[in-house]
Amino acid sequence: MRLARRLWPGSVRARATLGATAVVAIALAAASFALLGILHSNLQRSANDAATQQADTVGRLATQGKLPDLLPLAHGADFIQVVDAEGRVVAASQNLTGRPAVGHLRPHDGELRATWSGKPFHDEHRQRIVAVTAQTPTGKVTVYAGTSLRDADQADGITEVALGIGTPLLLATVALVTWWVTGRALRPVEAIRSEVAEITGHALHRRVPVPDAQDEVARLARTMNATLDRLEDAVVRQRRFIADASHELRSPITVLRTQLEVALAHPDPALWPDLVSEVLEDTVRLQDLAADLLLLARLDAAEPVESGPLDLADLCRTALAARHGDRIPVGMRLEPGITVEGSHGRLTRLLTNLLDNAQRHADEHIELALHTDAATGTAVLEVTDDGPGIPDADRDRVFERFTRLDDARSRDLGGAGLGLAIARDIATHHHGTLTAEPHPRGARIVARFPLSPPGAEMP
Incomplete structure (x- = not known):
């Protein structure tokens, strides 16, 4: 788990690139396997149909007793051969004249047809071979028809090479495009981050740049600027409040000090009642002001109260x-x-x-x-x-x-x-x-x- 966390990219740009490339790679792999499977199946089916059609045609001729010694090849067939129950070649296409009987696979009893792929003659390429049994006036024979799988094998090979070369190139293109697009999309975010890093309590007038594009990043920038507006307004109000509070507190404190200095300078007991009364009045004023300031601080802090x-x-x-x-x-x-x-x-x-x-x-x-x-x-x-x-x-x-x-x-x-x-x-x-x-x-x-x-x- 720790190793996976260390290897996992840390930046959004790298994670987006890795994620997009991985998704495309999985999709391409699935599509490649599907393409190869469909291509192989279609080519095999075409070869099988051509061999089956040729074998059925010759089988009908054998049943009718019209089987010639030299069998013509239809379009798509590669060879044809007719073998009797004793394994003797009864008829064959020209390219198999003098060749031994294929004969190593026959339909089972009750079956009319068998199909397989292989090299009936070891010096040849792969064939799709269909064996069909037919009843002739002289006995039962087996008709072997083969169709070359050369084109199918070549198509499979070419497709595999093309996918092997094209898939990495496409993945590299996806990775580069994703890296570039993500970088352009995140460039305004980096500009916003850099600007926010420079904003301090003495530079609250600064604002983050708003991109021209009307997207999520632009909305984020506008929201941050609105937040900075509120923050600046709150700080300005707080500073003004502190200045005003200091000014309001200074006035009664100054008056109190003056009255006390007068009392010390003129220690006449006859003046004390008036001085004490004035000092008490200013003290009450100072107390009320302090209580108001404390209540304002609590209201600004939104302290919960019983309600x-x-x-x-x-x-x-x-x-x-x-x-x-x-x-x-x-x-x-x-x-x-x-x-x-x-x-x-x-x-x-x-x-x-x-x-x-x-x-x-x-x-x-x-x-x-x-x-x-x-x-x-x-x-x-x-x-x-x-x-x-x-x-x-x-x-x-x-x-x-x-x-x-x-x-x-x-x-x-x-x-x-x-x-x-x-x-x-x-x-x-x-x-x-x-x-x-x-x-x-x-x-x-x-x-x-x-x-x-x-x-x-x-x-």
């Missing part, structure tokens, strides 16, 4: 009941009995982020609505406010990480621009969507989730 059927109306009521100190009361229009598959903690976080965003921008009114869309089979969760709204051009950008449409105001309110980004990632992980849609006044954020299949049991 099951959830009643969205109950989830909304529970989330609202846990909120304290909201600036604006939240109105509710919740359709009962809407069940989706998901994580209770993640969907609560999604709703909390949407409500926090509305609280930052609303003037006087926030509404939470829940209903189903029968046309799409989805649960629709909407949070609307009467704030400044979201411009049409920014409806997708607001879901990007660290995006603030009003940067100064968001920083004052403690926002890092991650709330809506986290909410959209959560919706995506639940096979849903989160979009900003038109609203007469203010913003309207809509989340859609697939409904649970009928019969799903609540935990």
